[in-house]
Amino acid sequence: EIVTDATVTLTRVNDQAVAFPRQTTRTDRSGAFSFGELPEGRYRVLASKSGYTSRQLPDPGDPASSFNVGPVVDLAAEAQALDVQVILHRTASIAGRVIRSDGSAAPNVQVQVALPGQGLGRRILFEARTTSQYDGRYEIAGLPPGEYLVGAMNVPIPTRRPFDAANTTQAERAAADRNGAAFAGASHWSWYPGVPDWEPGTAVTRLEGVNAEGIDIWLTPSQRFAVSGRVFWPVGVGIENITIDYGDPSGTRS
Numbered sequence: 001e002i003v004t005d006a007t008v009t010l011t012r013v014n015d016q017a018v019a020f021p022r023q024t025t026r027t028d029r030s031g032a033f034s035f036g037e038l039p040e041g042r043y044r045v046l047a048s049k050s051g052y053t054s055r056q057l058p059d060p061g062d063p064a065s066s067f068n069v070g071p072v073v074d075l076a077a078e079a080q081a082l083d084v085q086v087i088l089h090r091t092a093s094i095a096g097r098v099i100r101s102d103g104s105a106a107p108n109v110q111v112q113v114a115l116p117g118q119g120l121g122r123r124i125l126f127e128a129r130t131t132s133q134y135d136g137r138y139e140i141a142g143l144p145p146g147e148y149l150v151g152a153m154n155v156p157i158p159t160r161r162p163f164d165a166a167n168t169t170q171a172e173r174a175a176a177d178r179n180g181a182a183f184a185g186a187s188h189w190s191w192y193p194g195v196p197d198w199e200p201g202t203a204v205t206r207l208e209g210v211n212a213e214g215i216d217i218w219l220t221p222s223q224r225f226a227v228s229g230r231v232f233w234p235v236g237v238g239i240e241n242i243t244i245d246y247g248d249p250s251g252t253r254s
Helices: 170-186
Strands: 005-012 023-026 043-051 074-076 093-097 110-113 123-132 139-145 144-155 189-191 204-206
Touching: 043 170, 093 144, 093 204, 123 139, 139 144
Parallel strands: none
Antiparallel strands: 005 023, 005 043, 043 074, 093 139, 110 123, 110 144, 144 189, 144 204
């Protein structure tokens, strides 16, 4: 099926630092397009139209972690490339909610799409990510058909606040650094439907032009540990109401 009135974009694959302005045109009634008076070099051809995408999943053996967005053309001097085909797919989305382990909505967490491992391990597609809304809902649009893994960070995305050295004590700056370290230590990915990062998760099959709804991700809690025991007098008698300190051996006790 030909696609008329699509926007076609020509960019230079800049392997020799050659300046080349991006060029665009539109397809005619037969789906055809052309660019003329081009210098020799390597070019990439992309196409777009509302409801369509030229994104393609990378080949199974390709180590790339990004979509293939259009064919590459090597153009020799005074040569012509007369049969360049850009394949468009009807685009669709993956949508659902991010839910905490207690059943409440998880807003402001990063939701990320990845490719299932095929000998290369799970591959993150950095162009396909979003942030959950106040009610935990997310939607990642503009996806070509294929199989995807959908994951969510188990903690809200941190917001860095600048420090005013004149109005901030060293203790406050140190506490902020400790909080950042605690955030990094507690954060991990949960994959649909709600398994930790070291488990494979369930792949979501995205059909052409068909939205995948209800892909709800249940966040797995951070790994936690407990230390317990009993306190005795030297004679072996148990005693209550004793204060117990805990914390990092080299840091502040709680």
